[in-house]
Amino acid sequence: MTDFLDNFLDDYFAEAEEHLAVIRRALLTLEHSVGQRRIDGGVLEELFRSFHSLKGIAGMVDHRETEALAHELESYLRALREGDVILTTGGMDLLIKGAGALEASIAARRAKGPARDTGVVVEEIQSLITRDGTSQPAAKPESRGRGNWLCTFTPSPALIARGVNVDVVRSRLREIGEIITAAPMVNAQGSVAFQFEVSAAVSDELIERWQPDGLHFTPIAPGGAPGARAGADDRSGSILSSGHYVRVDLARLDELMRMIGNLVILRSRLTDTLARSERHMPPGQYREVQDDAEAIERELRELREGVMRIRLVPVGEIFRRMPFVVRDLARDSGRSVNVVLSGQDTKIDKFLVERMMDPVLHLVRNAVSHGIETPVERGAAGKPPAATIRLSASASGETVVIEIADDGRGIDVDKVTARAKQAGLPVPSGTIDAVALLELISAPGFSTRDASDRVSGRGFGMNVVRETLQELGGTMQVETHPGEGTRFIIELPLTLAIAAAMLARVGDQIFAVPQAAVREVAEFEAASIRAMQGAEVVEFRGAPLPVVRLSTALNVAPSDATRFHAFIIGSGAAAVGLLVDRIVGHREIVVRTTADPLIRVEGVSGATDLGDGRAVLILDAGAIARQARDRHGRRGLTVVRGIA
Amino acid sequence: MLARRFMSHILIVDDSQTIRRMVKASLAPLGVEFIEASSGLEAIERLAVGSIQLMVLDLNMPDMHGLEVLGFVRANQKFQQLPILVLTTRDDAASRTAAMQAGATAYLTKPFTPQTLLGEARGLLERTVEGTR
Structure with a gap:
């Protein structure tokens, strides 16, 4: 069995990474539902499915710790879905902790390290389900106008004898509004029911009239379903194993790019040869060859762009990790920080996403550790107690611009110069401008680390950020204003090669x-x-x-x-x-x-x-x-x- | 031998590529051809256009639940004899009952061993062959 399993470990890791990405994204959305009795059904469903699938594949490759943890998380999600528990802040924390533990557990297995003990988190989730349990009925909505409703139809032989079947139900729902989703389900009694999410004007009278026909309506929060669908749409263009997508090994795309590279070089050689041959050829014939060479160039450019597009993934893959990092760091350091993401759909080369993960992580950590003041300090400075870190991405021609901005205290230039001098670094005389400042903080050996920083000991400083960017052909600028905040602007080429x-x-x-x-x-x-x-x-x-x-x-x-x-x-x-x-x-x-x-x-x-x-x-x-x-x-x- | 009599086609329906590969690897000794579907709708499409002798079906899928697939398939006269092996992580009695009631021929839970799956699939295919002789 072990030999059999070994063949599938790479598939497992790749697929687990996809599920974890979905989980991270869904958790961010879910965080807005803390304390609410009605939660976005689409997000819950997405999370539930991801934990469920992860459990399935972890079980298949005999990865027990992950399987057990995914199972508990799935159970908690089921309880949320069925309204048995309310999503509390503690529950949200635990979901995030659980997702982190899943990630760590899978990473440990991948690195062939010792197995991570997930037992503690499993127990925490179990006790949470018991503690947050509620038997209170769902609150009745005040407004019954056109909105999103969950309509459950439970078929029975008696209903079918009366001519009420799932098709009839579907027609009825279409008459009163729009069906957003339709899916069968197994209810608690083990029998099959159908759930329709509809956008319709549902009156109390209608609810009562259709109740004997086995139809049951529950209102859902506005925006729930469309959000879930937008999530699904996000996947268009990315490389997934589901449906019409294939998963491609990055190395194969590199190989393809290399071959195209050779073609580009050959094409250039053709241009040169052609230029030299012009005087030896009849003009008509030369023009024909010239036209063909230009046509090849155009096709080649399209081929290159086509392959490049395959390699592009949303930059959101980098961003979505950040709120979790900030959350932990802010809690540990007694700061209150909101993370605002924008432009997550901006596409960037997969290779760049992987290489940029650590630099962006470092800049975000720095912002929390050095940039952002405590709520008391912020209050004294007349700022809102919660700081904001904005991560944004945008594409501009052949480059992608990533910005990491905070509204903290700004970089203290005096402190930076003092530290630089202390470290024996050359400090320019006169005004230290943004360019010089970036030079100083990016110099090897420069550090503003305090012993208490979680950043320290990670062996990743600003100089590594700069080196990574140089290697990737990117650039970085900084803008900082005392008391107002700091903004790092990173420009990267869309693709390498x-x-x-x-x-x-x-x-x-x-x-x-x-x-x-x-x-x-x-x-x-x-x-x-x-x-x-x-x-x-x-x-x-x-x-x-x-x-x-x-x-x-x-x-x-x-x-x-x-x-x-x-x-x-x-x-x-x-x-x-x-x-x-x-x-x-x-x-x-x-x-x-x-x-x-x-x-x-x-x-x-x-x-x-x-x-x-x-x-x-x-x-x-x-x-x-x-x-x-x-x-x-x-x-x-x-x-x-x-x-x- | 089964494979010598005619080439069987097995439809594997699961949204996980890892699981589909594992199923294929487990059933490779049957010498059959595999057709894959990663969603319920796709499964129904493949079933409608191809000649399938056995369907291995997951329950929890994004667009259409396996039970709905079962319901559709069994409601269609053409597929009433098709053996359907439900392969799922749901190991509770309610899910098993619901699947069997909806028309599953066999029910196997994940994680599975290649031997169990192979034995189950071989049994289902042989029964079909005997039934159609």
Whole structure:
């Protein structure tokens, strides 16, 4: 049996992860129903089914602790569903604790670690069902207008003899309103009944008239059913095993992307060969081949986008964990925090979701540990006692923007500089702006940890956040205002592997700059570059723009060009222009990251093959701009105001 | 041997891919072909368009409960002789009774061992073969 089971463990873990994701999402929705007698039926059903399915598959792979715990959680859900217990804060806490214990138990099994003892949680749930039990009848609704109703029809031979069957019931319900869902059920007596969720105007008279026909109506809270359906719709586009979906191993998609990458390179080679062949071919024939090559390029782009879309999953996968983390952390540290999520449906590469989980977790933990004041402090500052952490995501072209904002005390720049000096880190003199501040807190060795922080000991600091982002080709900015809060803005490419890039010539070399990093392209006369306080600037849109000659930054022999093209990186006061001799083209490039620390160079994020056998370095424009700001000081870049 | 007489088709209805794979692996010695459905509606569709000799049916599924599937299948003359093996985590007497009343031929609870499932399925298929000879 053990050999048999071993074949299915990976399936079990993958499917368990899907159920846990559904559970987390449903628990967040359910939290709003604490203390209410009527709970959103769709959410309860979803939770119930997930615990039930998890129990089933855990049992099959002989994972007893998980099976037992899922069984208890299922029992509690059943009691809630049947109205035997009311959802209390304690119950909600226990559901969350139970879900966490399930996750830990499955993770322990996956890591082949010692089994987690779930017995304590199981007992807690058992006693909760007994304690929260109620025999009070459900409260009667005051309004009986058009609303959502749960209509239960219990068929019997006598009713059928009188011509009342499930089809007749369905027709009757359609006459008075809209049927939202229809499902059979087994009632407590073991007989089959049908449950219809309807949106209809149900009068007292109707309820009485239909009662002898075996129909029973219960009102449900508005928005319940549509919410449940929206949850189901959420799944569209994601990779699930149910219905019309297939589950695909990410490695296979990587392989597919690699093959497409090779095709992109071959396509580039074709362009070059074609350009060289033009003079040897009759013009008509050349045009035909040229048209075909362009058609291949278009198809290739669609193929790439198609595969990319398969890899995209909602960023909500990262977000949904956060309320639980915040909840625990806030409780332990005596803070009151609301988490507001938005843009959860923004899609991002699955790989990025996995890699971004820890950085976002870290920023959220930091917000609770360092950013948010105690309710008393907040009261004294005239703020509401409960703080708010906002997590939002949005897509903008080829990038995804993730924001983590809190309304806490803001980053204390003086404290940060003092700590940095203490740690022996170089601290720039003069005003510390947002860019410098981020540099300081992201420096290796920097820590504002207090011994009591739960964050400490996790080996994950801001420098790891920054490194992860660099590796993923992303950028981070911070905005902080004393007493008002802090906002981290993360920009990530939608996907890795293949990116649109601009090719530029510097001296006798060609470099690629990912288009996602470039805000704008401009052209300047060499004569218009002026030296200002040791740095070079040009006049751009009525303001001085600091510029960096890439030839200097990369130690490439400079050319004697009289005009420069510039990539404008960053926006507002953080904008920097990277000067190149000439922008020579626009290509889709296959990104090969240089993850090897031995060959990693600041300012170079990877390499690509243009198809003609030439390897071209891909520049990390953000890092070069950052270095430039460091080198030249930060005149005109102050973002944080009111901080000395 | 059963498989030599004609190729049987077994319809496996379960919303869990893991369970469907396990059922297939357990029944592989029968040398039959498998058709999978992950929901009740899909099961009915597959049944309607294909030639199925045995259905392995889960009860708790998202769109349609297994009992409803049973009800539909048994109400249809064409499928009255189809052996249906209900495979569920519900191990209470009420669920078992409800399933048998709704027309299940056999009732097996999860977790199952491959041997039990194989034995049960083999028995059901052989009975059908004898019945149709």
